[in-house]
Amino acid sequence: xxxxxxxDGFKGVxxxxxxxxxxxxxxxxxxxxxxxxxxxxxxxxxxxxxxRIASQLPEYIKDQYHRMAVGTPWTWKDLLxxxxxxxxxx
Amino acid sequence: xxxxxxxxxxxxITPMPSNxxxxxEYAHSWLENLLxxxxxxxxxxxxxxxxxxxxxxxxxxxxxxxxVLFLSVPDYCxxxxxxxxxxxxxxxxxxxxxxxxxxxxxxxxxxxxGQIGGADSPSTSPIxxxxxxxxxxxxxxxHTDLIDKNPGGIIDHADDSVTAAKLEPDLxxxxxxxxxxxxxxxxxxxxxxxxxxDVSDAPSDGQVLxxxxxxxxxxxxxxxxxxxxxxxxxxxPCDTLDGWACSVDAAPSAIxxxxxxxxxxxxxxxxAWARMYRxxxxxxxxxxxxxxxxxxxxRPYGSTxxxxxxxxxxxxxxxxxxxxxxxxxxxxxxxWRGPAGTHTTAALMAATAxxxxxxxxxxxxxxxxxxxxxxxxxxxxxxDLPNGVAAHGPHIYGxxxxxxxxxxxxxxxxxxxxxxxxx
Numbered sequence: 001x002x003x004x005x006x007x008d009g010f011k012g013v014x015x016x017x018x019x020x021x022x023x024x025x026x027x028x029x030x031x032x033x034x035x036x037x038x039x040x041x042x043x044x045x046x047x048x049x050x051x052r053i054a055s056q057l058p059e060y061i062k063d064q065y066h067r068m069a070v071g072t073p074w075t076w077k078d079l080l081x082x083x084x085x086x087x088x089x090x
Numbered sequence: 091x092x093x094x095x096x097x098x099x100x101x102x103i104t105p106m107p108s109n110x111x112x113x114x115e116y117a118h119s120w121l122e123n124l125l126x127x128x129x130x131x132x133x134x135x136x137x138x139x140x141x142x143x144x145x146x147x148x149x150x151x152x153x154x155x156x157x158v159l160f161l162s163v164p165d166y167c168x169x170x171x172x173x174x175x176x177x178x179x180x181x182x183x184x185x186x187x188x189x190x191x192x193x194x195x196x197x198x199x200x201x202x203x204g205q206i207g208g209a210d211s212p213s214t215s216p217i218x219x220x221x222x223x224x225x226x227x228x229x230x231x232x233h234t235d236l237i238d239k240n241p242g243g244i245i246d247h248a249d250d251s252v253t254a255a256k257l258e259p260d261l262x263x264x265x266x267x268x269x270x271x272x273x274x275x276x277x278x279x280x281x282x283x284x285x286x287x288d289v290s291d292a293p294s295d296g297q298v299l300x301x302x303x304x305x306x307x308x309x310x311x312x313x314x315x316x317x318x319x320x321x322x323x324x325x326x327p328c329d330t331l332d333g334w335a336c337s338v339d340a341a342p343s344a345i346x347x348x349x350x351x352x353x354x355x356x357x358x359x360x361x362a363w364a365r366m367y368r369x370x371x372x373x374x375x376x377x378x379x380x381x382x383x384x385x386x387x388x389r390p391y392g393s394t395x396x397x398x399x400x401x402x403x404x405x406x407x408x409x410x411x412x413x414x415x416x417x418x419x420x421x422x423x424x425x426w427r428g429p430a431g432t433h434t435t436a437a438l439m440a441a442t443a444x445x446x447x448x449x450x451x452x453x454x455x456x457x458x459x460x461x462x463x464x465x466x467x468x469x470x471x472x473x474d475l476p477n478g479v480a481a482h483g484p485h486i487y488g489x490x491x492x493x494x495x496x497x498x499x500x501x502x503x504x505x506x507x508x509x510x511x512x513x
Contacts, residue, residue: 046110053112053132061116064216071148073161079216082163084112087214089151090140090168090201 043085050084051077109206111135113215124190125220129202134181135211139189141200142171146217166217168199181206192222 002023007016015026036044054077065076065083082088115130127139147167152159176185185202192198202215283292286308293299293310300311 042108046108050112053114056114058115061113061216064218068148068166068216072150072164074163079163083214083216084110085212087203087212088163088201088216089165090214090217 046085047081050081054080108133109209109211110213111204111206111211112213113202116215116218118189118218118220120222123192123194123222124188125192127187127189127200129185129215130183131185131204133206134183135204135206136181136208137176137185137187137202137204139174139176139187139200139202140168140171141174141189141198142168143196143198144169145197146199146219168201168217195222197221 002016007014010027012030013028015028017024017026057080062076062080065079068079068088069076079088110133112132113129114132116128118125118127120126129137131137144167149165149167151162151164153162154160174187174189176182176187178185189198189200197219199217199219201217204211204213283289288307289299290302290305290307290309296313297310298313299308301307302309
């Protein structure tokens with residue numbers, strides 16, 4: 001392990017520890033909040049919107065996405081979100 | 091099931107303004123080999139229905155991210171497609187499509203694409219599919235809107251939609267699962283007029299609902315009264331038709347729902363007269379001869395309302411008179427009345443712009459009646475009955491029972507087909 005004064009020389013809070021005999025250092029993440037851009041916000045709102053109302057859609061429409069999701073690793077809601085925001089590749 | 095708001099009603103989807111659209115409701119129903127498709131979107135947009143009869147295939151896709159392959163949303167193979175544009179103009183919330191020429195037992199796949207404000211939107215609907223055989227299952231539901239081929243009417247049921255699973259018959263052969271007698275969770279008998287979105291106000295006593303295209307609302311209004319008669323016909327009164335008293339009966343007293351109204355009354359004395367009727371909502375003729383108390387019906391043969399012509403020939407004594415009129419697009423127009431005398435060739439009034447119809451008759455001796463269109467070849471019918479009326483073809487007539495002295499004959503001529511009506 002490094003000496004304490006070396007550790008104190010680092011900026012911010014750094015954890016030093018040993019993991020299976022290996023010295024490790026971990027810097028605590030710092031979150032720098034910022035306002036999303038217009039396009040980011042639009043994308044976020046669209047994503048939130050489609051996820052919020054997905055459960056309200058008629059069963060018949062959900063059934064179509066369920067049918068399309070068969071045999072793929074995707075869920076019906078994945079396809080719904082893609083169809084709404086970007087369109088599916090037909 | 092639909093999520094319910096606090097008031098117990100299905101939660102409304104609040105659209106988000108963007109260039110994206112979402113199909114929030116969908117239904118379809120059949121009329122013979124035509125599929126009516128109706129859907130609702132969360133924002134106004136203009137949709138196209140893109141369809142194919144080639145079965146869809148899924149093509150998995152991978153994306154390379156920093157050297158690692160990830161599965162991506164697959165391609166859905168949609169080939170040899172055609173498009174049907176929505177029936178409504180402009181950007182709308184409600185969309186309908188007439189999706190026709192289905193073959194027997196044919197299966198098709200389709201999805202929706204759209205524009206918002208004339209600009210392409212990236213959004214797409216899921217792929218729908220149907221089999222022509224579904225019609226019988228839909229009809230078996232015996233739901234009014236399905237029978238009326240109104241897909242818009244079967245949207246918004248309490249259980250949200252008509253699904254293929256619900257259309258499947260159960261062990262008793264009846265469709266299962268579709269609670270088609272409810273709308274928004276209420277029985278149809280519980281729905282009030284005020285609950286309907288496109289009704290402005292409930293009508294008061296005696297009022298009817300009329301459609302206001304400007305606001306797209308049903309609005310209360312006073313009901314229309316009376317029947318509007320064809321005023322052009324009144325321009326040709328025949329009250330001097332060589333002793334025949336003829337008039338337009340503008341205010342018939344015996345109008346019923348079965349008959350649209352009286353057209354013409356011909357009368358030569360107090361006991362012999364006849365009236366012409368047009369069938370209510372129809373294109374045939376009713377001819378009633380009071381003297382013999384018979385009602386005759388002349389149905390146009392192989393023609394439509396726009397090309398039906400009728401010709402009345404009246405005969406009094408040794409003199410035959412012509413009185414012609416036509417049924418054009420539901421309206422009646424007198425076009426000529428024949429003078430007294432032995433024969434005549436008369437140019438008739440222009441029936442439509444650029445079209446002149448001629449009628450000629452020869453009655454001394456009574457030999458023929460003929461007509462032509464726009465200077466074309468004459469079509470002649472020989473008058474070989476004792477009273478100078480063609481023995482074949484047109485023979486709806488009434489006889490007032492006084493031998494040869496007074497007769498009225500109605501000829502029906504389907505001009506377009508150049509054939510005479512026969513019973």
